[in-house]
Amino acid sequence: MMRILAVLAVCLGVLTASALDCSQCGRAVQGKYLTANGKNFCSETCYEQTLPKCALCGRPFREGIQIAEYPDKVYCKECGAKPTCFNCRLPNDCEKLDDGRHICRTCKADAIFDQARAQEIFDQVRERMRNDLDLGTDRKIHFYLIGLPELEKRSPGETPPGGELGLYHYSFTEVTTTEKKYPWSKSRDSVKITNERFAIYALYGLTRARLIEVCAHELAHDWMQKNYPRIRDLKLREGFAEYVATRVNTLYGNGFLNTRIEKNPDPVYGGGYREIAAYVRLHGFNGLLEHFAELNGKG
Numbered sequence: 056m057m058r059i060l061a062v063l064a065v066c067l068g069v070l071t072a073s074a075l076d077c078s079q080c081g082r083a084v085q086g087k088y089l090t091a092n093g094k095n096f097c098s099e100t101c102y103e104q105t106l107p108k109c110a111l112c113g114r115p116f117r118e119g120i121q122i123a124e125y126p127d128k129v130y131c132k133e134c135g136a137k138p139t140c141f142n143c144r145l146p147n148d149c150e151k152l153d154d155g156r157h158i159c160r161t162c163k164a165d166a167i168f169d170q171a172r173a174q175e176i177f178d179q180v181r182e183r184m185r186n187d188l189d190l191g192t193d194r195k196i197h198f199y200l201i202g203l204p205e206l207e208k209r210s211p212g213e214t215p216p217g218g219e220l221g222l223y224h225y226s227f228t229e230v231t232t233t234e235k236k237y238p239w240s241k242s243r244d245s246v247k248i249t250n251e252r253f254a255i256y257a258l259y260g261l262t263r264a265r266l267i268e269v270c271a272h273e274l275a276h277d278w279m280q281k282n283y284p285r286i287r288d289l290k291l292r293e294g295f296a297e298y299v300a301t302r303v304n305t306l307y308g309n310g311f312l313n314t315r316i317e318k319n320p321d322p323v324y325g326g327g328y329r330e331i332a333a334y335v336r337l338h339g340f341n342g343l344l345e346h347f348a349e350l351n352g353k354g
């Protein structure tokens with residue numbers, strides 16, 4: 056008899072615990088209760104505590120938005136529909152710049168609009184890339200802070216979906232001279248490159264950290280143009296520029312910016328970066344340069 060009672064008691068206990076306790080607060084559920092994802096809740100409040108919370112307004116939501124580059128940040132539908140800051144690429148209550156770009160308050164507080172300050176940062180990044188990463192060139196590079204319409208006007212073709220915030224521009228004049236030593240000898244063409252000009256443009260309004268990143272990316276293009284000018288593959292060139300940008304971000308203690316580059320879903324910028332990073336992991340940085348030399352020879 057006693058034994059049976061004991062068994063009954065255990066059965067009752069199991070039933071109560073598994074079917075009728077709120078899985079959030081643990082209290083016994085009375086009367087009406089809520090079921091979601093196979094769990095029971097005593098109230099709407101308890102259920103909402105299990106929902107993801109919006110990174111902007113903090114409210115729990117049932118349907119929201121996730122940003123590919125920042126998988127740990129989720130937004131409710133309303134906040135997700137807000138304009139995206141061109142600096143941090145997150146939805147926010149943004150201010151509109153005169154060229155139509157949106158900027159959030161946090162980024163605005165640290166943004167650089169002044170050419171002289173930007174030039175200082177550019178010079179310093181160039182110096183550090185030369186000294187710490189051995190990625191330096193000795194040519195004169197003009198540096199300009201510009202707005203979006205001017206950047207778009209200067210960009211070749213359409214602005215890629217990778218959304219570059221800067222531009223590297225190399226221009227030159229090709230002079231072909233036809234030589235004939237004697238009237239009966241074969242004529243020989245010689246090609247001479249003159250009027251070489253190097254320029255880097257960056258958007259005004261970038262935060263200091265983002266401007267450093269953009270300068271590093273564009274300076275990597277310059278270094279590649281100087282050392283491996285015949286590599287035309289866009290994925291390789293952008294991937295390398297993004298890879299150098301992550302190295303410089305780390306150098307400056309801005310490693311938090313690298314998540315965007317690493318998770319960028321764009322096949323050229325993100326895909327290119329991941330390919331270069333994987334190659335370096337396997338063969339080292341010198342291995343990558345040997346690979347570039349080989350490709351440059353074929354190009």
Ligand SMILES: [Zn+2]
Pocket residue numbers: 077078079080081082096097098101
């Ligand atoms: Zn509860």
Ligand SMILES: [Zn+2]
Pocket residue numbers: 109110111112113114130131132133134135
């Ligand atoms: Zn929200």
Ligand SMILES: [Zn+2]
Pocket residue numbers: 140141142143144145158159160161162163
């Ligand atoms: Zn921002």
Ligand SMILES: [Zn+2]
Pocket residue numbers: 219272276292293296
């Ligand atoms: Zn680029």
